[in-house]
Each structure stands twice: as C-alpha cells, then as structure tokens.
Amino acid sequence: MREQLPRLYWTARTLVGDDAEDAVQDCMVKAFERFDQLNDLAAGAAWLRSILVNCCRDRLRAKARQPGEVEFEEAERFSLYRKIAYEDPFPYSDSLHLDFLQEFGREDVHAVLRRLPELYRIPLVLVYMDGFLAKETAAILQVPLGTVLARLHRGRKLFEKQMWDYAQENGLLKEASR
Structure with missing residues (x-):
C-alpha cells in the first residue's frame, strides 16, 4: 500500500481536488477491511485503484446529487483547433496551437478537469493520465467498453471547450489583449 500512496493521491487529487486525502484514506480503510478478497497480490495496485475510483465517485455523488447540465450539441460542434485559428490569440506566432497549450500549467489542466462532470472526468483521467x-x-467502472469510448469522445470535446473558456476567464490569451 505504501508504494501506491503517491499515485493514489495524485489520481484522487485529479478526480476530487481538495478531498483527495480523505478519498485515499477511505480507500485504505476499505482495502484493509476487504484484504481477504484480494486473490493475487500482483494485482494489488489495480485493486487499490479500483477501490479509490469508487471512493472518489462516492465523494462526488455526495457533493452533488444532480450533475450539472452539459450542452452536448454545442460541445460537439466546438473545435479548439478552429477556434484558435479563427480567434488568432497569438498573431505573430508560427506555432499558434502550441503557444496556446504552453499557456496551461499543471494546475490549470487540473482546474479544467475539475470543471468536467464526473461521468467524463473519470474515464479521461484513467485513460489519458x-x-x-x-x-x-x-x-474498473463496470460499464461496457462502448460506453467508455463514448464518454472519452464526449469528455475530450468538453475538455477542449472548457480549455478555451478557462483560458479566456484567466487571461491565458495574453497576446489577444495587446
């Protein structure tokens, strides 16, 4: 368990933010209580991660019983690539898209992820991070593969839209305001 703590904490921090320590603690308690159910010690890391994801989901459910409404049609039509090219926030740049992405630090990416509904955030974190x-x-999520693939697709589109909105709200488009 000790070897997995940093990675578990990082995953929990990404999924539930400030509640990460509590989620990891819940995970450890549940793992201790159910240790007899672990058949293969080599699978311990994945087993712990599965418990952690469920603990994070429980915490998120407790915080907000009703997920915020997401306008999927708008997100599906949104293209970060086209938006950056059209808006041209860095007019003297030869690598416009890279310049946009370089404005985001680790905490900015985490903040954008936390804006996404849990339904899409969890698969994105598990697969891409x-x-x-x-x-x-x-x-891990106990859903069909097709469901995960659909959530990943929609999650990426929502993430792109949230990146643009976050950049505008937090002044990351510095060149555009000059």
Missing part, C-alpha cells in the same frame, strides 16, 4: 487502456477502464 493514469495510462489505463479503455478496456481496463471499462472493467
């Missing part, structure tokens, strides 16, 4: 395959993510 923790390195799980979509098939493994489906097993």
Whole structure:
C-alpha cells in the first residue's frame, strides 16, 4: 500500500481536488477491511485503484446529487483547433496551437478537469493520465467498453471547450489583449 500512496493521491487529487486525502484514506480503510478478497497480490495496485475510483465517485455523488447540465450539441460542434485559428490569440506566432497549450500549467489542466462532470472526468483521467487502456477502464467502472469510448469522445470535446473558456476567464490569451 505504501508504494501506491503517491499515485493514489495524485489520481484522487485529479478526480476530487481538495478531498483527495480523505478519498485515499477511505480507500485504505476499505482495502484493509476487504484484504481477504484480494486473490493475487500482483494485482494489488489495480485493486487499490479500483477501490479509490469508487471512493472518489462516492465523494462526488455526495457533493452533488444532480450533475450539472452539459450542452452536448454545442460541445460537439466546438473545435479548439478552429477556434484558435479563427480567434488568432497569438498573431505573430508560427506555432499558434502550441503557444496556446504552453499557456496551461499543471494546475490549470487540473482546474479544467475539475470543471468536467464526473461521468467524463473519470474515464479521461484513467485513460489519458493514469495510462489505463479503455478496456481496463471499462472493467474498473463496470460499464461496457462502448460506453467508455463514448464518454472519452464526449469528455475530450468538453475538455477542449472548457480549455478555451478557462483560458479566456484567466487571461491565458495574453497576446489577444495587446
């Protein structure tokens, strides 16, 4: 368990923000209580991660019983690539899209992720940040693979839209205001 703590904390921090320590603690308590259910010690890391994801989901559910409404049609039509090219926030840039992405620090990315509904945030974190395959993510979340793939697609589109909105709200488009 000790070896997994940093990674568990990082995952929890990404999923639930300031409640990460409590989520990891809940995970450890549940793992201790159910240790007899772990059949293969080599699978311990994935087993702990699965428990942690469920603890994070429980915390998120407790915070907000009703998820915020998401306008999918608008998100589906949104293209970060086209928006950056059209708005041209860095007019003297030869690498416009890279310049836009370089404005985001680690905390900015985490802030954008926390804006996403849990339904999309969890698969994005597990696949793109923790390195799980979509098939493994489906097993952890106990949903069909197609559901995970759909959530990843919608999650990426929502993430792009939230990146643009966050950049505007937080002054990351410095060149555009000059």
